[in-house]
Amino acid sequence: MKKIILSVTCIFILALFCSGCLVTEGKYVKKVQEADSLAKETDRLTKELAALNDRYKALTDENNSLKEQIKKLTGDMANVTGQRDELDKVLKLKTDDLSKAISESRKKVADLEAENTKLKENVAQLQVKSKEVEKQSNTFQELVQEMKGEIAQGQIAITELKGKLTMDVVDKILFASGESAVKKEGLAVLKRVVEILKNVQDKNIRVEGHTDNIQITSRLAKVYPTNWELSAARAINVTKYLQQQGIDAKILSATAFGEFQPLADNSTQEGRAKNRRIAIILLPKE
Numbered sequence: 001m002k003k004i005i006l007s008v009t010c011i012f013i014l015a016l017f018c019s020g021c022l023v024t025e026g027k028y029v030k031k032v033q034e035a036d037s038l039a040k041e042t043d044r045l046t047k048e049l050a051a052l053n054d055r056y057k058a059l060t061d062e063n064n065s066l067k068e069q070i071k072k073l074t075g076d077m078a079n080v081t082g083q084r085d086e087l088d089k090v091l092k093l094k095t096d097d098l099s100k101a102i103s104e105s106r107k108k109v110a111d112l113e114a115e116n117t118k119l120k121e122n123v124a125q126l127q128v129k130s131k132e133v134e135k136q137s138n139t140f141q142e143l144v145q146e147m148k149g150e151i152a153q154g155q156i157a158i159t160e161l162k163g164k165l166t167m168d169v170v171d172k173i174l175f176a177s178g179e180s181a182v183k184k185e186g187l188a189v190l191k192r193v194v195e196i197l198k199n200v201q202d203k204n205i206r207v208e209g210h211t212d213n214i215q216i217t218s219r220l221a222k223v224y225p226t227n228w229e230l231s232a233a234r235a236i237n238v239t240k241y242l243q244q245q246g247i248d249a250k251i252l253s254a255t256a257f258g259e260f261q262p263l264a265d266n267s268t269q270e271g272r273a274k275n276r277r278i279a280i281i282l283l284p285k286e
Contacts, residue, residue: 194246
């Protein structure tokens with residue numbers, strides 16, 4: 001570029017010389033000054049152009065660098081997006097599994113709460129039954145203690161099984177032979193029993209009449225044609241006495257079994273004596 005400018009300047013000066021005397025010294029100096037100014041301006045512009053080229057190159061390099069960074073970032077973003085999608089899938093699976101686990105846990109908790117409620121109800125029922133058994137056991141112990149003399153003589157037997165307390169009283173304690181009215185000595189025995197039975201509030205009391213298998217004959221047959229009538233009359237009279245002594249009639253009942261539920265063998269005198277009895281039974285209320 002400088003060579004071109006110098007060439008132009010030389011040509012211009014030569015032209016001036018060739019014009020001879022036509023060019024005055026003042027004009028010459030002026031033209032030289034203009035050429036010098038033009039050269040300086042050209043040099044300045046040349047430097048500015050070089051600086052701009054350098055700046056352009058730097059910006060181009062920077063642009064290329066930025067493009068590489070953008071490319072790299074784009075790739076990184078793609079990787080991040082892929083990883084995010086993968087993480088979203090994993091998170092969804094984990095969330096589904098967690099939701100399922102929570103649902104199952106809630107169901108287990110509900111089942112356990114229901115089972116716990118049922119267990120509490122069972123415990124409450126057992127506690128009630130335990131109290132009932134305890135009361136009945138206390139009644140059993142009181143009867144055994146009160147009747148220990150008669151028990152020792154084999155006149156009274158007291159048993160307790162599956163919530164059922166039974167006191168079997170042989171007939172000779174309560175009745176005269178062939179009679180259904182309770183004799184004086186029998187009333188005294190029943191009176192002792194009544195004092196204990198009065199404390200029983202949560203049981204039914206059933207009085208059962210039982211006989212041996214000897215059929216009723218002679219004059220008694222006119223009053224009690226069969227053992228059914230005799231066992232029923234005896235059971236009813238004992239039941240009425242219990243009511244008269246203050247036991248609630250609502251929990252009392254009288255039943256006749258005649259000879260058909262023996263405790264012992266009717267072929268012996270001892271067996272028949274055991275079978276002729278009054279059974280006072282404490283039963284759970286239905």
